[in-house]
Amino acid sequence: MHSDGSKFAVGYRVHGHLAVYLRARMARRDIECARTVGHPRARRAPAIPCPLLRGPATFPLVYPPQSSRPPRPRRSDHGPSRTRRAGSKRYASGGKMIEVIEVSKRFGSQEVLSQVSFTALDGEITGFVGPNGAGKSTVLKIVAGTVTPTSGSVMIDGHAYQDADRPGSVLGAFLSAETIPEHMTAFSFLTYISDVQGLERNAAAAALELVGLAKAKNQKVRRFSLGMRQRLGIASVLVGDPQNLILDEPINGLDPDAILWLRSFLVSAAQRGKSVLLSSHHMAELSMVANKIVLLDGGRVSRQGPLDAFLSSGSQQVYFEASDLFGAVAQLHLGGYHAEMFREGALVTNAEPSEIGKVIYDSGRELRHLSVVKQTLEETYFETIDSEASTRQVSETRR
Numbered sequence: 001m002h003s004d005g006s007k008f009a010v011g012y013r014v015h016g017h018l019a020v021y022l023r024a025r026m027a028r029r030d031i032e033c034a035r036t037v038g039h040p041r042a043r044r045a046p047a048i049p050c051p052l053l054r055g056p057a058t059f060p061l062v063y064p065p066q067s068s069r070p071p072r073p074r075r076s077d078h079g080p081s082r083t084r085r086a087g088s089k090r091y092a093s094g095g096k097m098i099e100v101i102e103v104s105k106r107f108g109s110q111e112v113l114s115q116v117s118f119t120a121l122d123g124e125i126t127g128f129v130g131p132n133g134a135g136k137s138t139v140l141k142i143v144a145g146t147v148t149p150t151s152g153s154v155m156i157d158g159h160a161y162q163d164a165d166r167p168g169s170v171l172g173a174f175l176s177a178e179t180i181p182e183h184m185t186a187f188s189f190l191t192y193i194s195d196v197q198g199l200e201r202n203a204a205a206a207a208l209e210l211v212g213l214a215k216a217k218n219q220k221v222r223r224f225s226l227g228m229r230q231r232l233g234i235a236s237v238l239v240g241d242p243q244n245l246i247l248d249e250p251i252n253g254l255d256p257d258a259i260l261w262l263r264s265f266l267v268s269a270a271q272r273g274k275s276v277l278l279s280s281h282h283m284a285e286l287s288m289v290a291n292k293i294v295l296l297d298g299g300r301v302s303r304q305g306p307l308d309a310f311l312s313s314g315s316q317q318v319y320f321e322a323s324d325l326f327g328a329v330a331q332l333h334l335g336g337y338h339a340e341m342f343r344e345g346a347l348v349t350n351a352e353p354s355e356i357g358k359v360i361y362d363s364g365r366e367l368r369h370l371s372v373v374k375q376t377l378e379e380t381y382f383e384t385i386d387s388e389a390s391t392r393q394v395s396e397t398r399r
């Protein structure tokens with residue numbers, strides 16, 4: 001305990017995370033304070049088995065872990081009339097929750113971000129992607145208030161974050177597990193966070209349960225594996241149940257069980273109307289949960305839009321299987337189509353399935369399978385990055 005008797009003063013002796021919470025308590029208007037602090041109304045949902053814990057969890061796991069698609073939102077999940085598009089992946093909506101407005105950032109002479117603008121809406125998971133060094137972490141740090149933009153602003157729930165009365169109830173951010181003090185135990189770390197946020201101490205225990213660290217609660221963080229540190233970092237965000245969540249590469253180091261759990265948790269959070277901004281290099285994972293994608297490249301937003309637009313924007317391919325496959329492919333070539341043998345059948349580029357079906361049928365062959373192959377998020381990602389790179393190359397050559 002510090003000589004002034006403040007139970008928060010101990011935070012001055014540590015660095016990183018705790019200093020952040022400390023400042024939250026000591027100087028409410030310090031924008032760093034709200035990195036991870038949340039509000040005290042931790043949810044007391046009915047206990048439902050959590051795949052991570054193999055025991056009860058304390059949040060409603062409404063998203064079946066086996067499924068890669070979220071279910072239709074139930075009215076009871078988020079109150080009456082908050083669902084705008086039942087059946088879609090927008091779970092509930094209340095407006096623009098995280099608004100990044102024309103944000104630019106320079107570190108010395110290096111321009112890292114240029115006029116970055118996007119919104120992460122209520123009830124949605126916004127996937128934030130881009131190559132290494134694109135500036136994703138810098139954007140998230142600016143949203144969390146730990147880095148100041150050179151120009152532009154961020155609004156959260158319609159207000160400047162530093163003006164929030166209870167910053168912790170507004171935003172929870174998991175930016176890096178590296179800042180968790182190594183000399184603390186998992187429990188003392190989370191208890192400290194609970195104290196600073198004015199939560200009951202069982203909020204810390206519940207968060208440890210949620211992320212599957214209950215058994216390791218008395219272990220020092222320095223003995224934690226990467227995955228355990230990630231889990232603890234995620235727990236530090238969940239402890240206060242904030243309305244908006246930002247997570248920077250939370251999947252790194254997690255085992256498959258934990259990934260499954262995190263996926264379920266984030267979808268559930270969106271279903272309850274929260275806004276989730278999720279940075280990740282795992283495209284397949286993002287495809288399963290995201291409603292919207294923001295692609296950052298070279299410090300600029302090179303593309304943003306609904307996930308479905310990313311999946312359907314590329315060249316369409318039709319896959320078919322037929323009798324006399326070689327003959328069918330030759331027939332398609334004669335008709336001017338580009339067809340290639342693939343697995344048990346063939347892939348035709350830039351074609352409509354009805355056209356391909358007609359060609360095969362008219363040639364007297366038996367059509368056994370016909371389907372449209374959608375471009376994956378990863379393919380669209382590389383296509384966009386490649387086209388940005390060639391555009392940059394052309395403009396540099398012209399100079």
Ligand SMILES: Nc1ncnc2c1ncn2[C@@H]1O[C@H](COP(=O)(O)OP(=O)(O)OP(=O)(O)O)[C@@H](O)[C@H]1O
Pocket residue numbers: 107112130131132133134135136137138139
């Ligand atoms: N504090 C800093 N001082 C100077 N340069 C910085 C600082 N923080 C980040 N940068 C630079 O800003 C650029 C963007 O970094 P950032 O970490 O935001 O990228 P990122 O998209 O998150 O990358 P990754 O996918 O590898 O995590 C990099 O060139 C990095 O070196």
